[in-house]
Amino acid sequence: MREDEQVPPLETAEDVMQQLRSKATELLLREEWKESVQVYSQFINLCQEQIIKTGKNDPDQVSKLHKSLCLAFSNRAEARLRLRDFNEALQDCEQALKLETTHFKALLCKGKILLSLNRYSMALDCFKATLLEAHASGNLETVNGFLEKCKKLEYQSRTGVFDLSDWVLNGFRGKCPELAEYVGAVQIKKSEVSGRGLYATKNIDAGTLVLVTKAIASERGILSGEDSSERAQLVMWKNFIDKIVESTSKCQRTHHLISTLSSGENEDELEVPDISLFRPESEESNYSNGKLDMDRILSILDVNSLVEEAVAAKVLGKNRGFHGVGLWLLASFINHSCNPNARRIHVGDFVMVHASRDVKAGEEITLAYFDMLSSLEKRKEMSKTWGFHCNCKRCKFEEGLSSKQEVREIEMGLERGIDAGCAVYRLEESMKRWIIRGKEKGYMRASIWSAYSEAYGSERLMKRWGRRIPAMEAVVDSVVEAVGSEERVSKVLMKGLKRKGCGVAEMERAMKFGRGLYGKVVKKQALKSLLEMDIS
Numbered sequence: 428m429r430e431d432e433q434v435p436p437l438e439t440a441e442d443v444m445q446q447l448r449s450k451a452t453e454l455l456l457r458e459e460w461k462e463s464v465q466v467y468s469q470f471i472n473l474c475q476e477q478i479i480k481t482g483k484n485d486p487d488q489v490s491k492l493h494k495s496l497c498l499a500f501s502n503r504a505e506a507r508l509r510l511r512d513f514n515e516a517l518q519d520c521e522q523a524l525k526l527e528t529t530h531f532k533a534l535l536c537k538g539k540i541l542l543s544l545n546r547y548s549m550a551l552d553c554f555k556a557t558l559l560e561a562h563a564s565g566n567l568e569t570v571n572g573f574l575e576k577c578k579k580l581e582y583q584s585r586t587g588v589f590d591l592s593d594w595v596l597n598g599f600r601g602k603c604p605e606l607a608e609y610v611g612a613v614q615i616k617k618s619e620v621s622g623r624g625l626y627a628t629k630n631i632d633a634g635t636l637v638l639v640t641k642a643i644a645s646e647r648g649i650l651s652g653e654d655s656s657e658r659a660q661l662v663m664w665k666n667f668i669d670k671i672v673e674s675t676s677k678c679q680r681t682h683h684l685i686s687t688l689s690s691g692e693n694e695d696e697l698e699v700p701d702i703s704l705f706r707p708e709s710e711e712s713n714y715s716n717g718k719l720d721m722d723r724i725l726s727i728l729d730v731n732s733l734v735e736e737a738v739a740a741k742v743l744g745k746n747r748g749f750h751g752v753g754l755w756l757l758a759s760f761i762n763h764s765c766n767p768n769a770r771r772i773h774v775g776d777f778v779m780v781h782a783s784r785d786v787k788a789g790e791e792i793t794l795a796y797f798d799m800l801s802s803l804e805k806r807k808e809m810s811k812t813w814g815f816h817c818n819c820k821r822c823k824f825e826e827g828l829s830s831k832q833e834v835r836e837i838e839m840g841l842e843r844g845i846d847a848g849c850a851v852y853r854l855e856e857s858m859k860r861w862i863i864r865g866k867e868k869g870y871m872r873a874s875i876w877s878a879y880s881e882a883y884g885s886e887r888l889m890k891r892w893g894r895r896i897p898a899m900e901a902v903v904d905s906v907v908e909a910v911g912s913e914e915r916v917s918k919v920l921m922k923g924l925k926r927k928g929c930g931v932a933e934m935e936r937a938m939k940f941g942r943g944l945y946g947k948v949v950k951k952q953a954l955k956s957l958l959e960m961d962i963s
């Protein structure tokens with residue numbers, strides 16, 4: 428270097444901090460969350476070093492550094508929140524709040540994180556604590572928005588009262604409604620069917636919600652054409668697995684809760700987790716995480732992931748028409764039954780499970796994993812593809828029926844194309860002879876439901892068989908009592924009631940049925956519109 432050349436001044440720590448701070452802010456504004464976290468981390472380290480170096484010599488300087496550090500923790504928390512690194516984001520907020528207990532950004536971010544973790548009342552406290560500062564800094568509208576949302580979710584999760592009426596009546600336009608997680612009157616217990624199951628702790632009437640829970644991960648796609656659909660399914664499955672792995676690695680709670688699910692082996696020996704673990708406001712924080720390697724994750728997903736557009740489910744809103752797969756933790760404890768008492772409604776990433784018929788305290792909550800409006804033979808085949816032999820009450824009853832052969836003949840007749848009215852007539856006459864009553868009558872009728880549906884839907888068949896077979900309403904009632912409300916049964920009922928002209932009694936019947944089908948999540952007018960949509 429020549430003598431006359433100027434030596435660049437050495438960068439002071441302050442300069443470097445200034446550069447890092449500008450860079451991190453820029454990345455945050457550009458929504459480059461990962462990079463922003465990295466640069467904020469460098470800034471935070473340097474800032475902490477400077478605080479130690481400065482020590483007690485310069486209190487003003489230390490106070491300035493604390494201010495910068497507090498802001499950096501809050502901003503890194505925001506970026507981590509966007510990356511769904513909730514635990515680390517929460518730790519950053521705590522660090523910031525240690526330095527400044529009422530720091531606006533830190534409190535706001537903490538509230539948002541708690542909201543994402545379904546801790547509604549704690550989130551509410553955080554937002555309330557920002558109010559003074561929000562007022563002074565012109566952020567009142569933002570904070571009020573969060574407060575409103577939080578109050579609504581806290582109320583939903585405490586009471587189980589949800590109302591999707593406006594959204595339904597609006598033709599599902601606009602944003603999907605925000606939902607809270609909710610756990611109703613249920614507990615997890617050893618099941619007579621297999622492993623653990625979900626049980627009612629109180630009488631639950633048809634339509635009442637049992638649980639509402641958000642997917643740990645979900646994936647959707649449009650499947651069309653055989654080849655592309657197979658490929659599309661594989662891609663979807665891979666993306667779904669990646670999302671699950673990411674969630675388990677980022678959140679100890681998710682990791683722990685997933686590890687409580689069945690992987691299909693030795694189900695009867697599995698521990699029974701306490702329902703409180705799954706409650707949205709759960710305070711648990713010490714999770715003993717069991718081993719969860721890739722093989723185990725894959726087996727767990729095989730046994731527990733649900734397809735949204737399944738027979739016992741209804742997808743509302745923009746996800747209709749998509750093939751969707753997801754993992755919903757508490758819903759994973761619900762066993763299958765061919766005489767189920769629950770159904771699910773999918774709204775965005777949430778699943779809402781409700782009673783599809785009245786359920787008694789102590790009764791197991793069950794869903795139909797596959798089509799329960801079909802014969803014992805077909806159901807046996809379907810449960811085989813699911814990897815289990817169905818142990819439900821209805822299967823046991825039908826397997827033990829001494830007149831099995833006669834039923835089989837009626838079913839085979841239907842397969843050969845005999846008159847549906849004739850099949851219904853034969854089954855009804857046979858049931859009289861075998862003295863089959865109550866729920867069991869409903870089981871048998873559900874097994875050849877397609878014949879009942881065809882008969883009641885055809886003027887020609889009704890002219891021929893109408894006086895010799897029971898009235899449609901009585902058959903629907905017995906099927907619903909046995910296997911709960913179902914969409915195809917709804918079609919027969921609604922069309923029948925429409926033909927008769929909807930009087931008060933008919934309307935009452937339709938509403939009662941509709942609550943079992945859709946759950947008590949909409950008011951009368953919206954329920955009517957949903958039922959009409961089904962038959963249009």
Ligand SMILES: C[S@@+](CC[C@H](N)C(=O)[O-])C[C@H]1O[C@@H](n2cnc3c(N)ncnc32)[C@H](O)[C@@H]1O
Nearest residue numbers: 621622623689759760761762763815816817818
């Ligand atoms: C989503 S898990 C249900 C909860 C499970 N029983 C547990 O302990 O975690 C599905 C598994 O439960 C068992 N299962 C569910 N319904 C059944 C039924 N009706 N009969 C026999 N096994 C059933 C099967 O092993 C099935 O793979």
